[in-house]
Amino acid sequence: MNNSSHHHQDNVVLDKDGHVYNPIDLDDNFLIVTKFACCSIGIPLNVTIAFTIIHRRRLHRKPRNIFLLGIIFSYLTFFVPSVIKLIYWGLYPVESVCHGYVAVVGVPQGLVLLNMILALIDRYLAINRPLLHRDKMTVRSATITVIVSSLSVILLLKFIFLTRIIAPLLCEVNLLHVKIVLIILSVLSVACTVMNFIVYQQTKALLAESRRLTSAATNKTIDSDNEAEWVQLAIAGIESQNFRASSGSSSLNDHSSQVKSMSIHVDKTKISQIELEATRTLITGVTSLIVTALPPTVFVSIFLGCQLVAGGMECSSLNWLSPYMIELGLIHAVYNPLIFIARNKELRTALTCQMYRG
Numbered sequence: 001m002n003n004s005s006h007h008h009q010d011n012v013v014l015d016k017d018g019h020v021y022n023p024i025d026l027d028d029n030f031l032i033v034t035k036f037a038c039c040s041i042g043i044p045l046n047v048t049i050a051f052t053i054i055h056r057r058r059l060h061r062k063p064r065n066i067f068l069l070g071i072i073f074s075y076l077t078f079f080v081p082s083v084i085k086l087i088y089w090g091l092y093p094v095e096s097v098c099h100g101y102v103a104v105v106g107v108p109q110g111l112v113l114l115n116m117i118l119a120l121i122d123r124y125l126a127i128n129r130p131l132l133h134r135d136k137m138t139v140r141s142a143t144i145t146v147i148v149s150s151l152s153v154i155l156l157l158k159f160i161f162l163t164r165i166i167a168p169l170l171c172e173v174n175l176l177h178v179k180i181v182l183i184i185l186s187v188l189s190v191a192c193t194v195m196n197f198i199v200y201q202q203t204k205a206l207l208a209e210s211r212r213l214t215s216a217a218t219n220k221t222i223d224s225d226n227e228a229e230w231v232q233l234a235i236a237g238i239e240s241q242n243f244r245a246s247s248g249s250s251s252l253n254d255h256s257s258q259v260k261s262m263s264i265h266v267d268k269t270k271i272s273q274i275e276l277e278a279t280r281t282l283i284t285g286v287t288s289l290i291v292t293a294l295p296p297t298v299f300v301s302i303f304l305g306c307q308l309v310a311g312g313m314e315c316s317s318l319n320w321l322s323p324y325m326i327e328l329g330l331i332h333a334v335y336n337p338l339i340f341i342a343r344n345k346e347l348r349t350a351l352t353c354q355m356y357r358g
Contacts, residue, residue, distance in 0.1 A: 013173035013307075016316040020172045023105070023322075024098045026089040031323055035082045035330065042334040046076045048351065049337055056350045064126070066142035067119035068340065068347075070150070074111035078333035080104050081326070098171035103161065106181040109329055110153045113188035113293065118149060120195035127202050156184055175307060182300045189293040284339055292332040296325040 013021040026032060050072045053059045060066070081104055088097045122142070125133045160166040160177055167174050299321060306315035341348050 011167075011175050013175065013178075013319065014316055015319060021316070021319055022098070022171060023173050024085055024088050024101045024171065026085050026323075028323065031327065032086070032089065034327060035086055038330045038334050039079050039082055039086070042330070042337075043076070043079050045334065045337050046072050048354070049341070049347070050076070052347070052350050052354050055354070059346065059350055061139060063137045063139055063142040064119070064122055065347075066139055066146060067115065067122050068344075070115040070146040071112060071119060072337065074108060074115050074150075075333035075337060077104070077108040077111055078330050081108070082330055095171050099169050102169060102171065102173075103158065105326070106157050106177075106185070107154055108333070109185055109293065109296075110157050110181075110188060111150055112329075112333075113185065113192050114149055114153050115146065117188065117192050117195055118145060120192070120199050123199050124195070124202060127199070153184070153188075157181055175304070178300060179304065182297065182304070185293065186297055189297065284343075292328050295328060299325050 013023075015021045026035075050069060053065050053069045053072070060069070081101055084097060084101045084104070088094075088101070122133075122137065125137065155162065157180065160174070160180065161169045167176060299318075303315060303318050303322075306318065341351060
C-alpha cells in the first residue's frame with residue numbers, strides 16, 4: 001500500500017510540504033482580479049464577434065471567416081478554466097469542480113494554435129491556388145475541417161483521462177499528462193510559426209509578380225478593401241484576374257497567333273500598403289505565439305527537467321509560477337480579438353452596424 005502511494009506521488013506534482021499539489025487553488029488577489037477583468041471584457045467581446053459572423057450572411061458565407069470563427073471559439077474556451085477557478089474559489093470549493101478544471105486545462109491553447117494553423121493554410125491555398133481554393137474550399141468544407149480537427153486535438157490532449165486506463169481524472173497535476181500536453185503544444189507552436197513565415201514569403205513573392213500584369217485587356221484596379229484584411233485575397237485576386245484576363249483575351253483574339261504581354265505601372269503606394277500589412281500580420285502572429293506559447297513551454301520544460309533530475313518536492317518552489325503562465329493565454333484571448341477588429345475592415349463595419357441596430 002505504501003509502495004503504491006509512493007509510486008502515485010512520483011507521477012504527480014507535489015507542494016513544498018510533500019502533499020499533492022492542488023492545481024485549482026486560487027489564493028492570489030492579483031490573479032483573482034485579473035481573471036475577473038479578463039472574463040468581464042473577453043467573454044462579451046468574443047461572443048459579440050462570433051454572433052456577428054454567424055448572424056451576418058455576408059460574413060459567414062465566406063470560408064475564411066469560418067476559420068476566424070474557429071479562432072474566436074478557441075478564445076472563448078480560454079475563459080472556461082478561469083470561470084471554473086472563480087467558482088471553486090468563491091462559490092463551490094468541491095473536488096468535482098477541480099475535476100472539471102483538470103479536464104479542460106491545456107485544451108484552449110491547443111485549439112487556438114490549431115485554428116491559427118488552419119486559417120494560415122487557408123490563406124496559403126488562397127494565395128497560391130486561388131481558383132482551386134474558390135472551387136473546393138466551401139463554407140461546409142471549412143466548417144467540417146474546423147470541427148473534426150478541433151475534436152481530434154481535444155482527443156489527443158485528454159486521451160489518458162478519456163480511456164481511464166492510464167490515469168484517472170483527479171484533482172492533481174499528472175506528470176504524464178503534462179508531458180503529452182507539452183509535446184502537442186510544442187508541435188502546434190512550431191507549425192504555426194512556420195506557416196506564418198511561409199504565408200508571408202508567398203505574399204511577398206506574389207506582390208513582386210503583380211508588378212507585371214498579363215494582357216492589355218486587364219486594366220482593373222485592386223480592391224482597396226482587401227488591404228485591411230488579415231492576409232486576405234489581395235494577391236490571390238490579382239492572380240485570379242490575370243488568369244481570367246488571359247483566357248478572355250485569348251478567346252477574343254483567336255485570329256492572333258499569340259497574346260502579347262505588356263508591363264503597366266502599379267501604384268507603388270498600394271503595393272507598399274499591402275507589404276506593410278503583410279509584415280504587420282506576420283509580426284502580430286509571431287509575437288502572439290511568443291507571448292502566449294513560448295514562456296509556458298519553456299517553463300514546463302524546465303519544470304519537467306527539474307522533476308527528472310531532483311524529484312518532486314525539490315521542484316515545488318516553481319509551482320507558484322504556473323498560474324501566471326496560464327494567465328498569459330487568458331490575456332491573449334482578450335487583446336487578439338481587438339487586433340482582428342482593428343485590422344479587418346469587413347468585420348469592423350459589421351460590428352458597428354450590429355451595435356447601432358442593437
